[in-house]
Amino acid sequence: QVQLQESGPGLVEPSETLSLSCDVSSYSIGSGYYWDWIRQRPGKGLEWIGSIYGRSGKTSFTPSLKSRIALSLDSPKNQISLKLKSVTAADTAFYYCARRTLAWYFDYWGQGTLVIVSS
């Protein structure tokens, strides 16, 4: 059973960089699939923010965040990392990592981690 677990600071100051990791178990991230990040602002819906393809490291991002976001793979650690720079209160959200198939659906999800942007 593939498992994903997000981790990172729960509190980030405005204008700083949000950094999260997603640890994957029971599947090697370099073997394939897309590894996506989805966020959910408090009381709001789910928002896809970006993905990285496990075999090539090719990334895709939602247009509204493209200038601030970076994703990377750490194959030895079997981990995906998210960095979102210059955060504001609008970036306060639960952040989920998920595995996405070539048929464009998410088959495994992490439990999510709450990040609050506040001074």
Place this chain on the structure above:
Amino acid sequence: QTVVTQEPSFSVSPGGTVTLTCGLSSGSVSPNYYPSWYQQTPGQAPRTLIHTTNSRPSGVPDRFSGSILGNRAALTITGAQADDEGDYYCVLYVGSGLPMFGGGTKVTVL
């Protein structure tokens, strides 16, 4: 910019049937958009219910079914149960390597 649309809310009686839909701000949804559906209950991560229009992952009860109805993707819950209460999201592949979530439908069973 393309927007994926869903009904804001639905109410269904226990044992009843409800159909949620997922559309596009312009154009029709077809299987080429790879519609998928996710259930989220309070405080939980989303759970995959349906993928590629009408396929159910193992472990998902067969009271959940997916289809294309007219120009929209649809999720039907047949024989609703109390623990089906929650938010339901569809995802469509809208091109250019971008999956897009609908705004979600809140389902109440009462």
